[in-house]
Amino acid sequence: MNPLPARPEGAERFSLQRSRALRWAVGIGAASMVAIGLVLLFLLTQATNNRELYERNYTRLFVVNVVVAALLLLVIGWIALRLALRLRRGKFGSRLLVKLAAIFALVGLVPGVLIYVVSYQFVSRSIESWFDVKVEGALDAGLSLGRATLDTLANDLANKTRAATNQLADAPDASAGVVLERIRDQLNANDVILWSPSGQLIASAGESRFQLNPERPTVQQLRNVRSQRAVAQVEGLEDSGLGAISNARIKALALAPTGRLGLLSEPRFLQVTQALPPTLVANAIAVQEANREYQERALAREGLRRMYIGTLTLSLFLAVFGAVLLAVLLGNQLARPLLVLAEGVREVAAGNLSPKAVLQGKDELGGLTRSFADMTQQLADARAEVEQSMEQVNAARSNLQTILDNLTAGVIVLDAQGVIQSSNPGATRILRAPLAAWEGRPLADMAGLENFAHSVQAQFDAFLSERAQHGLDHWQQSFELNAAQPHLPQNAITLVARGAELPGAARLLVFDDISEIVSAQRAQAWGEVARRLAHEIKNPLTPIQLSAERLEMKLSGKVGEPEQAVLTKSVKTIVDQVDAMKRLVNEFRDYARLPAAELKAVDLNALIHDVLHLYGHHEGETPPLQPVHLELDARCPRILGDSQQLRQVVHNLLQNAQDASESAGKRGEQARVTLRTHWSESTQRVRLTVLDNGTGFPEHILKRAFEPYVTTKAKGTGLGLAVVKKIADEHGARIDLANRVTEGVVHGAQVSLSFAVAT
Structure with missing residues (x-):
């Protein structure tokens, strides 16, 4: 729940000063009205004893009362307009304020009107009684006497x-x-x-x-x-x-x-x-x-009555206007704490726990606003602590997520039914499957991972059943699985997986790709075998060849024609097979003794042009049966590599591609081999790809193509791709091997290497 933005401090201060000034103005006006009313009442009570003073100041008082009454009427009209606008806008507290103002106004208006009616009758009849006929006759008789x-x-x-x-x-x-x-x-x-x-x-x-x-x-x-x-x-x-x-x-x-x-x-x-x-x-x-006074008043009797009635009416207006104004002020004083509380409750409900307004009054309502402000502050402090804790949790979660995202190992969280709840990029990279898009769905439903998912589920079931008996907290097992999508350029994957149970019956699966380790171990083992074979086989080959040649030399001309032909053929066979064995031994030796790469900045496109000079078609020569088509990216920067070993890589790949096209019985453009380079700005790597139009790799060969002595050729040692893999490992390059599939039909193979850029 996000807090609403609080109002600016300057705006709150201005609003508070404005409200305080308005209250002062209204208070001064009310005090002035009360003072004028008291003076007027005093003069009314003193009218009979000091009529000259009263009559002399009556005009001024009348004008002042009219002005004050008009001002009060304007103030009341303005307040009524504000109340009407607040009520129309549906602002909270408007109805309460209107009710309080109406109640106080009626309390002041009804008694005022009643007193006015009684006073009006009393003044009218009193003035008439002043001018009785008997009084006038008595005054005339006294004057005559x-x-x-x-x-x-x-x-x-x-x-x-x-x-x-x-x-x-x-x-x-x-x-x-x-x-x-x-x-x-x-x-x-x-x-x-x-x-x-x-x-x-x-x-x-x-x-x-x-x-x-x-x-x-x-x-x-x-x-x-x-x-x-x-x-x-x-x-x-x-x-x-x-x-x-x-x-x-x-x-x-x-x-x-x-x-x-x-x-x-x-x-x-x-x-x-x-x-x-x-x-x-x-x-x-x-x-x-x-x-004389009686005669004057008798002549001005109507004016005197109007004067007293007018003064009484003004007093009523002042009293009524003052009552209405006091009603609004008192109503506002009663409603203001409630409005402050209501506004604070609404802000708290909206999530705004900023400091709330507090009334300084000593009554219960003022104390209630202070208690509410204290409660809001406590809530704000508690929420700040919770937010701080949440920030720490989020930071820890972010750190954990960063760690998981950057782990080379794969991490998958499954539920009891094998449904993927979460995964890290390492799992997607190792399994080469879109696990993030597969969250909420069973792992067993992913193509190519069915056996892996069932094996993992079986390991978890066995672990949970035996955990209590043997006190186990995890299980560990190695798996070998094919690519989730066979048409992508990837090989068989060897995994070592570890599983454990999480709170809430969730299951944690952590695994790592050890294919490179297994491949390196195999390469190291085959290198040792090749070294020993080269040593053990090469030593007897020379005596065998020399002995055969010596027998031919000693027996030539000493045997009959048929025997001579058999001798010559047998010796030639021995010598040819010994040469073949020597070549095989030399290849074993070269594989076992492949020197460490000396990485320097190399222009891959120029190196490819240099190597392809050997495969080109020159004038006067027969066109090659397997032409090489180049698709080189001119944007490719220099890469880190050993030019001598890279030449061997290109040569081996081209040779394998041409052999594959030849074995498929294709000639000319149908047997064309494509060599392609591509610069990827997103990954900052250069990719080398060789494509052929042969029959592709069988499934059992595709899984072990980079192992020594694994080949589909009738002739050859099966060390070509093994040497390429070893050189790629020396260069830190990723190598991928896959069949080229279109609409389910294999029409060739492709080998790709991805190199780092020289800086």
């Missing part, structure tokens, strides 16, 4: 001032101050002033004495006094707060007659100022302010 009281006090002061003017009738201007002090005491006034007809100060008593420029009555006031004899007015009620209470007073102005007669005498004006009682002034101002 206050005005009537002030008017009564003003009229009373005016009448008293008018009566007091009689005391000034005979008083001159110089002594008027004394009279004014008396009048001030009588009327309990704060200030008394006597004005001339032109509005000039004559005398004063009270506060005005300390003023450099007392306030003079206006021309209109003086005119009214002349027509009405006395007037009074209330002043200072226009001020607010403590100023109205301290400055509220009644100012009375009356016409003071003079006792002097004459055209120049003019009336004077007496001005009396009396402070109003503070309690009366405060009550009058309170009634007046209450009536």
Whole structure:
């Protein structure tokens, strides 16, 4: 199970920072919304006590609330869009997150709507109750009562001032101050002033004495006094707060007659100022302010109701939007550990055991993510150990396979029924059969290996039956088998095989080709025989020849004609047979004393041309009965060889090929011998092949063709191919011998040698 590739570390860090920034932004927005909502609720609770402050800041708060509500609505819409996209894509955890958000939103929305409905009814009815008819009548009556009281006090002061003017009738201007002090005491006034007809100060008593420029009555006031004899007015009620209470007073102005007669005498004006009682002034101002505020609110009643209802609605929106936003955030906080766990489980199921995300929360879900991350790390460590062990096993297996592939011995693993389970290239090379393509099939079904397979099976059966009795752990046996495919250029194979049992009832068969060893042993034995025969036979041949010649010389002319003819013929026969024996002995000697090859770089094509000069057709000569056809590969590089011995090899092969064609009774082109060279780039070797059109080798000769004294010729010693084989072994060349078969008919033989290239 291969692990999925983990995401890049930079991408994970960027995603984590982005998620953290988003949470911070949402948290700040939520905190701002809560702060604004708290301020709004505080102002609503303080509206009755500080209406001016509330009305002054209402527009700003309204705009801010609208902006915050719009932003929250956008955020909620964006979150809803993301949830919809996650749900549409089928992303894990989307349904859970939607359910949690919906539950929290309903928990916040339903109570909010209920409170809003109740508050709406309460505010509407409360505002209507503020403007009851009885309240308005009471405020009007109180205002009228206050005005009537002030008017009564003003009229009373005016009448008293008018009566007091009689005391000034005979008083001159110089002594008027004394009279004014008396009048001030009588009327309990704060200030008394006597004005001339032109509005000039004559005398004063009270506060005005300390003023450099007392306030003079206006021309209109003086005119009214002349027509009405006395007037009074209330002043200072226009001020607010403590100023109205301290400055509220009644100012009375009356016409003071003079006792002097004459055209120049003019009336004077007496001005009396009396402070109003503070309690009366405060009550009058309170009634007046209450009536004014009541009238203002009565006129703006609908606007006030809309203001309160709008504020309440905004508060509801803020509460609902905040509840939805908190629902999403809380839902995300609850679902996030589950999503992290689900993502981690999916990655683990896919084989990705990379470090998993861990939440730093102290709750149980955060602890669960940490436990899961620890478990994943333990799994990763365990898998790393297993992979390391598997790598070691694979390395050991690879080493074993490399060893098996490079073993010169053949190795085959069979089951109890003799079915091939595995094999190495050495087995294919030795048996010269496609064992790799034959895996899963019985060895006995391969052509040419039936007897070998049955023999091996019999050896295993005997081994298993006797193993417990004799304590054997393997068996060993030699086999001689033919080629698996007889038409290929290969010889009989001598094997030494060793068998043992493997776990699981499998069977191990190890074998090696000892044909070369057997052939070398035979060649060595025949060489020793040839050496001894040459020594034992050559010594008596010369005396025999000399004795026969001496008998002919002594008896010639001494016997009759018939006896002479017998003598001559007998001596000639003895001499000819002795010469034949000498030639045979010389061949034995040459085979036994074949010198070691001196390997040098040799141009094989040039050497072949040089040898074939002896077999060529020259002008004026009879054409050869067995012509030689050359197919030389010009790409052939130089090979490592002994040129003298290679000449002997080519000569022996050509001679054997021509003899085979002659023995088949073929002449001319039908008896043509082909000599071919070929350069193989894949094996880096040069191949020499000689082909004839003879009758081929019989089966019993094909198996032992390279052994000394094995021949199909009527004449000859059978040492030609043996010498070729010995020279090939000296050169490290592989030699193959086979019949040329076409559609099951043998039409000749071929001998091939494969040489290494000179470096």
